[in-house]
Amino acid sequence: MTAEYFQRDRRWHPPALTPDYKTSVARSPSLPLLSIENSLSEITGPTFSHAALGGLDNDLILNFTGEPAIGERTVVHGRVTDETGRPVKGALLEVWQANAGGRYRHVKDGYLAPLDPNFGGCGRCLTDEDGFYVFRTVKPGAYPFRNYSNSWRMAHIHFSIFGAGLTQRLITQMYFEGDPLRDQDPIAQTIPDPAALDRLVAPLDLNASVPLDSLAYRFDIVLRGRRQTVFENKLEGA
Structure with missing residues (x-):
């Protein structure tokens, strides 16, 4: 069954321009945004399947080298639903994060915390028939960034959620x-x-x-509606 989407609550999501977050000043649009019609290929593909995923794709502790990464062993799980609470099955979730010391495996990350040779910091999984997902990782560390003289990011994991089409990608962050x-x-x-x-x-x-292995955290994601999960790339409208 299909129906009109619930109206998004614009007060729920951060404005694009937030001067206390320094880089938003240059990033935020200065002109009204345009709505561009999507092509059929953009809204109907690709289709994700378990056949495209490796056996360790959802295990960030082991999927980089096969040897265990250093850090607080952590299970993250949850459910992806629409605004009516119905499960979203077959959604592709991609995650990326800093290591236990707060450093990303990225050429531009110059934080003095050491890299973990056994931690790549990214993984992916699919939601099941009931919208549930799970992956295993190490809890990321906090890290400083150049917003002001002593600004720090709290521990977080980045999430990308793909729906049934390439344009149906939403990005957010999970905190602890x-x-x-x-x-x-x-x-x-x-x-x-x-x-x-x-x-x-x-x-x-x-x-x-x-028990005797990993703590777990639950992160449920709502894709639309008045109490939609806050997404970084959906600041502009409904």
């Missing part, structure tokens, strides 16, 4: 319950409603933890 940097992180603080930021914070889920 109890992080002391929550109220100091300039990027997190661009979100105007504290309740919206709450939706990006994954609570500890001891029921899903692996």
Whole structure:
């Protein structure tokens, strides 16, 4: 069945221009945005299947070299739904993050924390028939960035969610319950409603933890509607 989408609450998402987050000043558009019609190929493909994924794609602890990465072993799981609570099956989730010391495996990351030779920092998985996903990783560390003299990013994991088409890609970040940097992180603080930021914070889920192995956090994602998960690339409209 199909129906009109629920109206997005524009107060729920951060404005493109947030001067306290320094780089948004140069990045934010200065002219009204244009809506461009998508082609059929953009809205109907590709189709993702488990056959395209490797056996360790959702295991960031082992998928870089096969040897275990260093850090707090962590399971992240959750469910992807639409605005009515219906599961979104077959969605491709891609994740990337810093290592346990707060450093990315990226040529432009010059933070003095060492690289972990066994941690690549990225992975992917598909949602199942009921919209559930799971992956294993190490908890990322906080790191400084040049927003002002002593600005820090709290621990986070980046999420990319693909729907049924190439243009249906949404990007967000997941934070961890109890992080002391929550109220100091300039990027997190661009979100105007504290309740919206709450939706990006994954609570500890001891029921899903692996005894003597890994803690678990649950991060549920809502793709549309009035209480949609805040997405970085959906700041402009409905």
